[in-house]
Amino acid sequence: MSGARPGGGAGAGAGTPRVAVVVFPGSNCDEDAAIASRNVLGADVKMVRHDERALGDPDLVILPGGFSYGDYLRSGAMARFSPVMESVAAFAGQGGAVLGICNGFQILCEAGLLPGAMLRNEGLRFVCQDVFLRVESKRTPFTLAINKGDVLRMPIAHGDGNWTAETRVYEEMLARDQVVFRYVRADGSRGGGGNPNGSLDDVAGICNVKGNIVGLMPHPERAAEDLLGGTDGARLFKSFATTRMAMHGA
Amino acid sequence: MTVLVKVMLKPGVLDPQGKAIADALHRLGYGAVTDVRAGKLFRIEVATDDPKAAREVGSQMAEKLLANPVIEDYELGLEAAGAAAGMEAGALR
Numbered sequence: 001m002s003g004a005r006p007g008g009g010a011g012a013g014a015g016t017p018r019v020a021v022v023v024f025p026g027s028n029c030d031e032d033a034a035i036a037s038r039n040v041l042g043a044d045v046k047m048v049r050h051d052e053r054a055l056g057d058p059d060l061v062i063l064p065g066g067f068s069y070g071d072y073l074r075s076g077a078m079a080r081f082s083p084v085m086e087s088v089a090a091f092a093g094q095g096g097a098v099l100g101i102c103n104g105f106q107i108l109c110e111a112g113l114l115p116g117a118m119l120r121n122e123g124l125r126f127v128c129q130d131v132f133l134r135v136e137s138k139r140t141p142f143t144l145a146i147n148k149g150d151v152l153r154m155p156i157a158h159g160d161g162n163w164t165a166e167t168r169v170y171e172e173m174l175a176r177d178q179v180v181f182r183y184v185r186a187d188g189s190r191g192g193g194g195n196p197n198g199s200l201d202d203v204a205g206i207c208n209v210k211g212n213i214v215g216l217m218p219h220p221e222r223a224a225e226d227l228l229g230g231t232d233g234a235r236l237f238k239s240f241a242t243t244r245m246a247m248h249g250a
Numbered sequence: 251m252t253v254l255v256k257v258m259l260k261p262g263v264l265d266p267q268g269k270a271i272a273d274a275l276h277r278l279g280y281g282a283v284t285d286v287r288a289g290k291l292f293r294i295e296v297a298t299d300d301p302k303a304a305r306e307v308g309s310q311m312a313e314k315l316l317a318n319p320v321i322e323d324y325e326l327g328l329e330a331a332g333a334a335a336g337m338e339a340g341a342l343r
Contacts, residue, residue: 074318081315110318117320119259120266164263164321198264 014248019043020058024050024079029065029221036221040237050082059244060097061088063104065219075118075160076106085111097141098213102158105215114206114215115173116165122198126159131196131218133181133204134188139211140180145239151188152232154218161197161217181205181216253296253308254327257317258289292316301328
């Protein structure tokens with residue numbers, strides 16, 4: 001596909017990173033993702049509309065939060081059929097890094113790029129608050145430079161974040177180390193109200209088998225600068241920058 | 251023809267909406283209610299008179315878009331349109 005470089009898709013050469021932020025009708029965290037990419041990664045950011053196909057040869061594609069297509073039918077169900085998603089799937093298929101945040105995570109699940117599906121939050125309420133996440137796997141570009149077990153504080157804002165999967169699928173995911181983040185309490189322990197939406201096994205973020213596609217409900221881009229009240233989210237972007245530099249031997 | 255697609259969460263999948271509705275019914279005094287599952291019904295007009303074709307396209311649409319097979323099951327139904335307008339009205343209203 002036009003969006004990815006031959007033989008890799010994850011960007012050739014170091015230099016200024018390029019980030020493509022996909023904009024669906026109803027996306028509302030696209031600018032936040034762009035600002036975090038510029039300020040933390042120092043990236044050249046291209047906003048790519050849902051009806052475009054050219055991603056612009058990026059190192060990273062971000063599917064931002066929001067309410068694409070009004071969340072009609074199911075969150076993410078309509079966005080999946082946007083022309084741009086063909087390019088995103090091709091880019092990801094070549095190993096390109098894709099980060100789906102909140103609605104972006106829902107879209108990745110609906111598109112079958114990540115396993116599982118989203119149910120309405122267990123408490124039925126739209127939840128808008130800070131949560132604590134424990135890093136469960138270092139095998140993705142966004143967590144490679146973070147310690148397993150580190151606890152990150154980030155905001156969530158969603159009504160359909162109750163991720164679930166069939167038992168057989170989830171067991172395979174565990175065996176393949178595909179759970180990347182879990183909801184925990186501030187001290188890093190499980191249970192006791194740490195999980196805000198009832199997701200299976202406190203899962204907050206997952207990756208595909210290869211580890212290049214990551215989706216999470218919390219918003220790292222909304223916790224990427226002191227001005228926003230926290231910088232833990234910036235660690236995902238910094239980890240991506242470190243991974244990228246290491247890949248290119250720079 | 252009219253294709254009806256009923257989409258329900260699979261048995262065993264938690265249905266927070268159904269649970270909230272059951273709680274509300276209990277509060278209204280319907281103590282005999284033991285369970286509620288909430289679903290969706292799609293009524294789709296298809297430009298064909300062939301029930302087999304309508305059923306086929308209905309099942310494709312359900313699998314591609316209307317239901318998420320990870321969490322939902324679907325059922326198909328058909329209604330004749332046009333000449334059978336009386337039947338249609340009787341069936342729905």
